[in-house]
Amino acid sequence: MPELRHDPLQKRWIIIATERAMRPTDFEVCEEPQKENTCPFCEGNESMTPPEILAYRDEGTQPNEPGWTVRVISNKFPALRIDGDLDRRGLGLYDAMNGVGAHEVIIETTEHTLTTADFDHDQMIRVLTIYRDRIADLKKDDRFRYILIFKNHGEAAGASLSHSHTQLIATPVTPRTVAIELETSKEHYREKERCLMCDLIQQETVFPDRIIRDDGHYVILSPFASRFPFECWVVPKVHKHAFETTTDEELSFLAETMKDILSRLKICLNDPPYNFILHTSPNTEAKPKRPMYWQTVEFDYHWHFEIIPRLTRVAGFEWGSGFYINPMPPEEAARYLSQAAPKSS
Amino acid sequence: MPELRHDPLQKRWIIIATERAMRPTDFEVCEEPQKENTCPFCEGNESMTPPEILAYRDEGTQPNEPGWTVRVISNKFPALRIDGDLDRRGLGLYDAMNGVGAHEVIIETTEHTLTTADFDHDQMIRVLTIYRDRIADLKKDDRFRYILIFKNHGEAAGASLSHSHTQLIATPVTPRTVAIELETSKEHYREKERCLMCDLIQQETVFPDRIIRDDGHYVILSPFASRFPFECWVVPKVHKHAFETTTDEELSFLAETMKDILSRLKICLNDPPYNFILHTSPNTEAKPKRPMYWQTVEFDYHWHFEIIPRLTRVAGFEWGSGFYINPMPPEEAARYLSQAAPKSS
Numbered sequence: 165m166p167e168l169r170h171d172p173l174q175k176r177w178i179i180i181a182t183e184r185a186m187r188p189t190d191f192e193v194c195e196e197p198q199k200e201n202t203c204p205f206c207e208g209n210e211s212m213t214p215p216e217i218l219a220y221r222d223e224g225t226q227p228n229e230p231g232w233t234v235r236v237i238s239n240k241f242p243a244l245r246i247d248g249d250l251d252r253r254g255l256g257l258y259d260a261m262n263g264v265g266a267h268e269v270i271i272e273t274t275e276h277t278l279t280t281a282d283f284d285h286d287q288m289i290r291v292l293t294i295y296r297d298r299i300a301d302l303k304k305d306d307r308f309r310y311i312l313i314f315k316n317h318g319e320a321a322g323a324s325l326s327h328s329h330t331q332l333i334a335t336p337v338t339p340r341t342v343a344i345e346l347e348t349s350k351e352h353y354r355e356k357e358r359c360l361m362c363d364l365i366q367q368e369t370v371f372p373d374r375i376i377r378d379d380g381h382y383v384i385l386s387p388f389a390s391r392f393p394f395e396c397w398v399v400p401k402v403h404k405h406a407f408e409t410t411t412d413e414e415l416s417f418l419a420e421t422m423k424d425i426l427s428r429l430k431i432c433l434n435d436p437p438y439n440f441i442l443h444t445s446p447n448t449e450a451k452p453k454r455p456m457y458w459q460t461v462e463f464d465y466h467w468h469f470e471i472i473p474r475l476t477r478v479a480g481f482e483w484g485s486g487f488y489i490n491p492m493p494p495e496e497a498a499r500y501l502s503q504a505a506p507k508s509s
Numbered sequence: 510m511p512e513l514r515h516d517p518l519q520k521r522w523i524i525i526a527t528e529r530a531m532r533p534t535d536f537e538v539c540e541e542p543q544k545e546n547t548c549p550f551c552e553g554n555e556s557m558t559p560p561e562i563l564a565y566r567d568e569g570t571q572p573n574e575p576g577w578t579v580r581v582i583s584n585k586f587p588a589l590r591i592d593g594d595l596d597r598r599g600l601g602l603y604d605a606m607n608g609v610g611a612h613e614v615i616i617e618t619t620e621h622t623l624t625t626a627d628f629d630h631d632q633m634i635r636v637l638t639i640y641r642d643r644i645a646d647l648k649k650d651d652r653f654r655y656i657l658i659f660k661n662h663g664e665a666a667g668a669s670l671s672h673s674h675t676q677l678i679a680t681p682v683t684p685r686t687v688a689i690e691l692e693t694s695k696e697h698y699r700e701k702e703r704c705l706m707c708d709l710i711q712q713e714t715v716f717p718d719r720i721i722r723d724d725g726h727y728v729i730l731s732p733f734a735s736r737f738p739f740e741c742w743v744v745p746k747v748h749k750h751a752f753e754t755t756t757d758e759e760l761s762f763l764a765e766t767m768k769d770i771l772s773r774l775k776i777c778l779n780d781p782p783y784n785f786i787l788h789t790s791p792n793t794e795a796k797p798k799r800p801m802y803w804q805t806v807e808f809d810y811h812w813h814f815e816i817i818p819r820l821t822r823v824a825g826f827e828w829g830s831g832f833y834i835n836p837m838p839p840e841e842a843a844r845y846l847s848q849a850a851p852k853s854s
Contacts, residue, residue, distance in 0.1 A: 169734040171732070171733070171734035172693065172697075172705065172709070173690045173705060173706070173709075174686070174689055174690065174693070175693055176734070176831060176832075177734070178734040178735065178736055178833050178834075179832070179833065179835065180735075180838050180839070181834055181835065181836045182838060186738070186836050186837055186841075187845075188739070188777050188845050189779075191738060191781075191820035243834045255733075256712045257705075257709060258734070312826060312830055312832070314826040314830070316826075320822075322822050333826070333832075339830035339831055339832035340831035340832065341829060341830050341831035341832075342831075344518075344520065344831075345518045345519065348518055348519070348520055352517075361518070363602055364517070364518075367602055387516070388516070388600075388603050389514040389515060389523040389603075390523065390525075391523055391828075393536060432533050433536065434534075439828060439829065440829075441826055441828075441829030441830065443829070472828055472829070475536035476536065477665075477667045481657060481659040481661075481676070481678070481784070481786055483736075483784060483817055484659060484785075484786030484817070485657055485684035485685070485686050486684050486686035486687075486689075487521075487522065487523075487524070487657070487678075487680070487684035487686075488521075489526055489588045490524065490525050490526065491526045491531050492531055493525050493527060494525070500533050
């Protein structure tokens with residue numbers, strides 16, 4: 165059983181995965197290029213994956229057979245296990261609990277070589293809709309406090325399979341980065357009764373040096389304190405704390421926005437490796453309930469996507485210090501990305 | 510002038526370096542293998558580096574000429590500039606200040622191919638002594654709140670030159686990871702009037718599953734909530750908040766300990782890329798003084814080295830979430846490293 169462990173100095177939870185016994189030599193990297201006909205995510209190879217959890221399919225087709233457009237499966241090497249109780253326990257000064265959670269893979273397309281930036285509008289809508297469906301479904305499980313949606317594109321960004329996919333991890337704890345945002349947002353709300361992100365968006369719109377695109381529904385911007393060159397955020401302009409409450413109409417605008425920024429990055433940076441991650445409200449129904457903490461989350465937190473091109477090597481001091489050096493001023497990054505005009509779909 | 514920017518959501522400072530104008534294409538990686546005779550860190554090539562700040566030298570030799578054993582220079586491409594005022598300022602909801610600081614390189618040896626694990630005892634003492642000297646000297650500058658010592662070994666760990674060296678960055682802010690440790694340590698001290706790290710070391714010594722080596726002066730251990738496979742900490746057994754107060758006698762034991770763990774990693778993991786970083790007390794004399802915050806730091810904070818072998822690719826979700834998956838249980842890592850016996854020097 166994997167274990168979740170809490171670091172008392174850093175106040176941070178770590179997953180210790182134990183599903184595969186590893187020896188020191190297992191870490192020497194030696195990867196074979198993957199042959200296309202053996203890709204488990206390609207249409208026709210459904211039997212090579214764990215059974216599907218959800219798929220959007222043509223009428224009349226059967227689960228785990230061809231005929232789908234987007235498909236969700238369990239991760240074959242899950243970091244967390246879906247079965248069991250949390251069993252929270254203290255170990256002297258330490259805290260631990262069972263590694264209970266979900267680890268899923270969202271296969272975004274049947275086409276092996278298509279990148280997310282190349283999807284047509286309808287396919288992009290399907291991908292975002294299946295994010296929404298999986299989050300809504302997993303929030304019904306009151307063991308899970310957070311549902312994390314993230315994508316690794318390209319080997320340098322950590323993708324082990326090149327076929328376009330997104331990952332989902334449901335955890336019994338809130339990841340630290342999100343927890344810090346929840347706290348700063350709550351503090352701001354307590355003082356001003358306004359959402360911090362709404363205030364930031366308002367300020368950015370007045371001095372639009374860092375705005376890449378603003379269609380009135382979603383804004384793409386280079387954050388003021390970007391950690392990485394060409395880091396971008398996609399933020400809804402109207403306050404919304406939880407991604408899964410996005411309406412179909414809003415998803416259509418979001419699909420356009422996501423395609424737009426992924427295309428700009430592809431054009432401007434020559435199809436760079438990148439990661440994106442969804443920051444959204446935690447599961448306020450998770451047990452044990454934390455009413456004080458969650459009470460105002462609907463008003464104070466504002467969901468957004470963070471997109472990080474992986475252009476620079478991250479050295480040790482960033483890991484050890486939480487301090488970043490970014491050689492590209494965000495205003496310049498915004499200017500380059502504004503000028504990289506994608507084809508409209 | 511580089512700029513320090515504060516992220517109001519994450520409460521984190523970022524360095525926006527502006528010394529080199531960069532274009533999007535500058536990030537396409539295309540490195541040439543370096544020729545040995547052009548290494549600026551080799552003895553005889555002193556004129557290829559900025560002038561030295563400090564060096565331990567044979568008697569009768571001149572600065573910036575051969576005859577040194579360890580040598581400190583300014584970084585040729587500094588992330589921060591040594592001259593100027595901080596000029597703290599608000600920009601609406603944001604905070605910024607000038608990128609004032611020091612960025613130095615400690616050349617650990619004259620020998621191009623020697624790794625830190627191969628140093629003899631005297632050389633290791635010299636390296637640690639020069640860390641101590643530079644920290645003590647830079648703490649006299651009351652603009653600098655923190656002196657960060659870190660090392661990147663191997664290309665995958667971010668080293669751009671293979672010749673053994675350490676970097677030093679002096680900053681007008683405390684890096685977030687250290688700030689969080691300072692806070693948790695202070696909380697623990699307020700409640701118990703004991704140092705959190707002292708308590709952890711005590712507990713680890715009772716159940717020594719994660720102890721790799723303990724010579725009575727320094728302990729090497731795999732932290733309970735290790736983020737990375739084979740992550741290690743080197744911690745003084747007697748409480749000490751500031752690295753620069755280490756005595757010569759203690760440095761000798763520390764040199765033995767550092768050589769020991771770097772050799773174990775080299776043997777066990779086949780000379781892996783790694784980073785290490787020194788976590789030590791901030792500069793309590795920095796202006797503006799923060800008496801409430803620093804008052805008890807002498808009693809509540811405990812310096813240590815964090816060593817991180819770079820064996821796994823770090824994917825997007827770690828960046829975006831602060832949540833880590835470690836496939837190697839720390840107890841097993843400690844067992845492997847305990848068994849990898851280095852030659853005694």
